[in-house]
Amino acid sequence: MRLNEQLSSLRKIINYRVFNSIILIILALILFGIFYQNIRPQTYDIELFSIANKTIRSPKTIIDEEKTSEEKKKAAAQVSKVYTFQTDQVQNRVSLMNSIFDFVEEAKSEDAKSANKEQSKKDNLTAEDKLLKLKENLTENVSEDVTKSISDDSFQTLLAASDDQLDHTRSVVLNNVQAVLNKKIRNNQVDAAKTTVVNQIQQSNLSKSLKLAAQELAEYAIVPNYIYDEKLTKEHRKQAMKAVEPFKILQGQVIVQEGHIIDRDIYRQLKLLGLLKTNSSIKPYIGLAIFVILIISLLAFYAAHARISQEEKQNRLVMVSLILLCSLALMKLVGAMNHLDIPGIEYAFPAAMAPMLIKILLNDRVSYLLAIIIAACASLEFHDEIADTMNVEMVLYTLLSGASGIIFLSNKNQRTGIFKTGAFIAIVNILTLCFLILIVNGQFTNREFVYYLIFAVVSGLLSSVLTMGLLPFFEASFGILSAMRLIELSNPNHPLLKKILTDAPGTYHHSLMVANLAEAACEAIGANGLLARVGSYYHDIGKTKRPQFFIENQMSIKNPHDRLNPDVSRDIIIEHTTDGADMLRKYKLPKEFVDIAEQHHGTTLLKFFYKKAKELDEHVKEEDYRYPGPKPQTREIAVINIADSVEAAVRSMNHPTPEEIKNIVHNIAQDRLLDGQLNECDITLKELEVVKKTFCETLNGIFHSRIQYPN
Known part of the structure; x- marks a missing residue:
């Protein structure tokens, strides 16, 4: 059973709000647990005038108020009376x-x-x-x-x-x-x-x-x-005190060397930095809690405002959470390798993997959100072995790496394109590292620099490899129909497409024509053109069960419907939608294709056979000669619905003129509208006009006038 089907089972028990809340709470607890160790203040059991058993560095930059006050007093004392x-x-x-x-x-x-x-x-x-x-x-x-x-x-x-x-x-x-x-x-x-x-x-x-x-x-x-002059003297002393720079204990500064005595000043500094076990602070934990709440709030906001069904929102929330956790698991794995003392190993982290997966499976908006979240998490994980600190350089490196993966990844999402994107990410990583090294005027050996470049390349390539490896899992688990999956299903070598080509060649050609019309129209109104094209390839797969009963496949035979009763012909024609849906389910094709097969005729009337039956029996009911539906539920299926009839009507004409094509397109679209076939999808009248115009332009290009060549 696929993961989205298991989630559907849970939804029957738990309502939408409770389910989302449980997912977000679990994710929050996991995030807090992942970074707890990274922000936990490192404290030492040290006594005054004892010997330091290790070198202690400052985990943060802080102003030493007491030392600063002493320096100000000294500066004031040095000012002579005025x-x-x-x-x-x-x-x-x-x-x-x-x-x-x-x-x-x-x-x-x-x-x-x-x-x-x-x-x-x-x-x-x-x-x-x-x-x-x-x-x-x-x-x-x-x-x-x-x-x-x-x-x-x-x-x-x-x-x-x-x-x-x-x-x-x-x-x-x-x-x-x-x-x-x-x-x-x-x-x-x-x-x-x-x-x-x-x-x-x-x-x-x-x-x-x-x-x-x-x-x-x-x-x-x-x-x-x-x-x-007492007043002027005080003024001069105030100026002298203001001129004193605050005494800072810098991050990474050595507080005490191993083997040295912990004197009063050192002990005071350790206490000020919160490095003594006797005065540990809960502030880092509060900060981490705020950080986690911020991340969860962003995800909750996305889940609440996405213009999709409640079921789809939940599926996406679970999927985004799993991809985020996969990326954080890799982050922890790379972070654990720091003890190997390999220079720059943190730059091998595949920061672009999660954003690339989300772009392929969902959209750019969510992928950028995830890139930002991962960059923020990287600042906590890769903290240069100093607890409760931030690594700003790693934030910039991770963010640019993730963003480059989103930008360079083509919308076509072919597998070769993912590998190319990995190469581009590697180049961006190298340039980012060079920028970071040069901007701070860092001193690195040639060996360290080579390691940095190697890990930058590894990050880019590993991002593409992991994206390729994890993509099928998420597609299968959540029933996601990605662009890459659509391109794979458009391959003519697919068993069902080969079946259409061999058993019903006329239907195959008809499907190609419908695909061209539907793709152009969907792209013109901002719908999913690729889904419309590939779905059109399979929309009449049910005709392969009885191909000779459909006119496009009757090349050199008589029409068998001439010998059948209208009700029998009706059943044969109508069954191609349900037969097609059953075949698609059998071959485990995406639900979107099954919907197209079932809905591409909606509940339209078989006018020819209804009139024929009406001639035999005046009491025939119109609803008996309508497709079972349902009506088109999406804009893509609505476009395919109209394109299917338009292509068949225009193809039946000899040398149609542009005016005739325009009239046919208008009449069919108007018939669908008045018949209520478009009532259950979100296509607008303005978009319908764009669809009609696009159909006319495409058909005029197909059925253009040709020069008559002499025999």
């Missing part, structure tokens, strides 16, 4: 000294005015009044508390000085203060700056008392002008 030179401070301090001298002069001038009015006051009282007045003015008009910082002796010395002496003292103080403040002075340099200004004033030609006063004023004027 100081700003406050130029306005020079002018402020000089202005302050000027103000002090101005208030001294003001106090002296007011004292002079009051002296003219009150001649009786004593000089010592006048000096005290002047000092009090000066200090009062300074307190009220100067923001700084100058009176507490500068001694009364200095103020009294300035008040007692003459105008010339005061001006000279002002000049000495201002010049020296400005000269010192024009230089950068930090907090820790203030004392040195004050010493400098005192020494410079000491060298002036002022009197001793004025020097002391000037020195005290100058010392007070000297303040830090090169100030620490």
Whole structure:
């Protein structure tokens, strides 16, 4: 029993949704089990300060946040404090000294005015009044508390000085203060700056008392002008920290060499990478589950939206799942050979096998979907012996290999074409490997390069060989009528075709003509032209049982129907559809051919014998003279239905003109339409017009006018 027949038996027990769900769940569990080992994090039982018994490499690239933070702190610490030179401070301090001298002069001038009015006051009282007045003015008009910082002796010395002496003292103080403040002075340099200004004033030609006063004023004027800028310093340190590149532990990087001590830093890195048994993570398993769900979802979406019957959807889902599992089994087999230490052995994986099988058995859309799924799976399987990593190069190699198999595989799908496709795949594999090697500037020995090229060729050829080997199994198991199978069945040496040719040559010629018409029309409306052609070869196989009762085989004999009752003739004619179906089943030909044999006349009326019977008995029922059907269920059978009658009608005419052919085609097609023969197939009125036009063009080419040659 074929696999699709067993599935049909299961469908009687389980409904469509449950059946599909079971298939997808089983496939999901198998996929998870296949790649579980590949993504399982490799952990080690290691203690701090123990000796490593093997070299451990990083399975992934990860940022070491702790190390990065340390490096940022170091970079920030290396940034010196930022100081700003406050130029306005020079002018402020000089202005302050000027103000002090101005208030001294003001106090002296007011004292002079009051002296003219009150001649009786004593000089010592006048000096005290002047000092009090000066200090009062300074307190009220100067923001700084100058009176507490500068001694009364200095103020009294300035008040007692003459105008010339005061001006000279002002000049000495201002010049020296400005000269010192024009230089950068930090907090820790203030004392040195004050010493400098005192020494410079000491060298002036002022009197001793004025020097002391000037020195005290100058010392007070000297303040830090090169100030620490905390905000700017923080900004510079932030920039320095931003400039630090994140410290990364790279995939494949050696964490510890065999025989070395596991120190604290190494132990921390192992813990960060999840390589210690004490801190294993479930994240890889969650990731694999998401990956499997994504694959299953894509297959479920295809199964749900394919415009085919529910039964066919289930058959296709099972077939695609089996082909995917076959490809993954080969992938695991090749992956298991990695321990042989043969360079590039993973490139021998026949990545194009599954996409090619699906293209032959189904269509391009599903084959591209499977190519993508297999490429994604290859990234997990071929991970360079580092657990829970991805091999992006293998993804690209597998995807291009699978896609090239789909592209180069001809729609005719002859067996020789599959082998040619294998050669093309090998070339694409070689070019892909050269690209991958050169783009990363890889360093490979000549021996490794030769191995890579050999395995690239093996992948292409193995894909074609396995496709050829597995194709008959899937065709037979699922009853798939592939283009290759159709081409094989079109071989004239097939026993049934030879039987038609020898027993019913007229029917054989008629079948060839119908095949030409049906193929051209089906291709014009987007139906399966090859199926229509090859199916037409066999559609009248039932006539070989009684070939002489069909007019195309009555070459030099009288029509036997002239001697028979209409009901007998009716039975003989009608039985050629059921006889043909039985013969096709006996020879185990595809179900599509059986359907064509049974449905190519639908339930049409045998008008000639019905009218003949009507003449003998008016009470004859029309339905007794109709074919049993069923009516055409597909566009291909509908086209064959019309082509069968059109070819017979046109062939019966002598030198038909294009106009006569057009009328015959139109009338027959219209008769089928009005008789309801096309009600159960999905052919549209627009497509029917295209079919009629194609029939006319083909028949005009066959029955064109010929030149009359003289005898």
